[in-house]
Amino acid sequence: EPEVTQTPSHQVTQMGQEVILRCVPISNHLYFYWYRQILGQKVEFLVSFYNNEISEKSEIFDDQFSVERPDGSNFTLKIRSTKLEDSAMYFCASIRTSGLGDTQYFGPGTRLTVL
Amino acid sequence: GQSLEQPSEVTAVEGAIVQINCTYQTSGFYGLSWYQQHDGGAPTFLSYNALDGLEETGRFSSFLSRSDSYGYLLLQELQMKDSASYFCAVRGTGSTLGRLYFGRGTQLTVWP
Numbered sequence: 001e002p003e004v005t006q007t008p009s010h011q012v013t014q015m016g017q018e019v020i021l022r023c024v025p026i027s028n029h030l031y032f033y034w035y036r037q038i039l040g041q042k043v044e045f046l047v048s049f050y051n052n053e054i055s056e057k058s059e060i061f062d063d064q065f066s067v068e069r070p071d072g073s074n075f076t077l078k079i080r081s082t083k084l085e086d087s088a089m090y091f092c093a094s095i096r097t098s099g100l101g102d103t104q105y106f107g108p109g110t111r112l113t114v115l
Numbered sequence: 116g117q118s119l120e121q122p123s124e125v126t127a128v129e130g131a132i133v134q135i136n137c138t139y140q141t142s143g144f145y146g147l148s149w150y151q152q153h154d155g156g157a158p159t160f161l162s163y164n165a166l167d168g169l170e171e172t173g174r175f176s177s178f179l180s181r182s183d184s185y186g187y188l189l190l191q192e193l194q195m196k197d198s199a200s201y202f203c204a205v206r207g208t209g210s211t212l213g214r215l216y217f218g219r220g221t222q223l224t225v226w227p
Contacts, residue, residue: 033214042202042219043202045214056214105160108156
């Protein structure tokens with residue numbers, strides 16, 4: 001069964017450093033998302049991406065964040081200058097269409113730890 | 116905006132039945148989804164209700180009442196492996212179509 005993959009599984013970085021989280025969505029999916037989950041809290045939407053541009057972003061997704069689809073398979077989230085409060089699990093998700101019955105499939109996540 | 120309320124935790128014994136409720140307040144409504152998440156893992160899709168009534172998938176069932184803005188996930192014949200967090204979620208509407216809004220999750224603990 002096709003699945004969303006993410007690398008790395010765990011990233012440790014120093015405050016102020018840049019990190020890039022990578023995702024490979026399911027191959028025939030067209031809509032891509034990043035979510036984050038701070039330990040013990042709910043999953044929160046960051047950004048959605050369709051047709052090589054951002055469709056929507058949340059208030060969390062400030063100028064420190066950017067997304068890119070550099071080729072036909074990868075979807076990346078960059079945090080330019082990490083802060084302690086960026087420590088969280090970051091999940092990538094994809095969906096085939098925007099149809100209401102379609103399901104978002106989540107990747108296994110990247111645990112980001114900012115020291 | 117969208118808000119969803121669900122209990123923070125539920126406990127039950129193996130073989131029992133448990134119901135996890137979710138009430139929501141949304142501007143527009145495109146269905147209620149349920150996701151399971153084991154510790155440190157990805158949210159895994161369980162079920163989706165767009166219309167009123169019960170949807171059954173094996174041991175799991177999900178119910179929706181749009182007039183009451185209420186749904187529930189029913190887990191039958193509980194097994195130890197069902198211990199996890201369960202999230203209800205709704206789709207965004209209009210300009211936010213596609214994004215999911217999650218509840219805070221219900222931690223289910225299954226005891227032997």
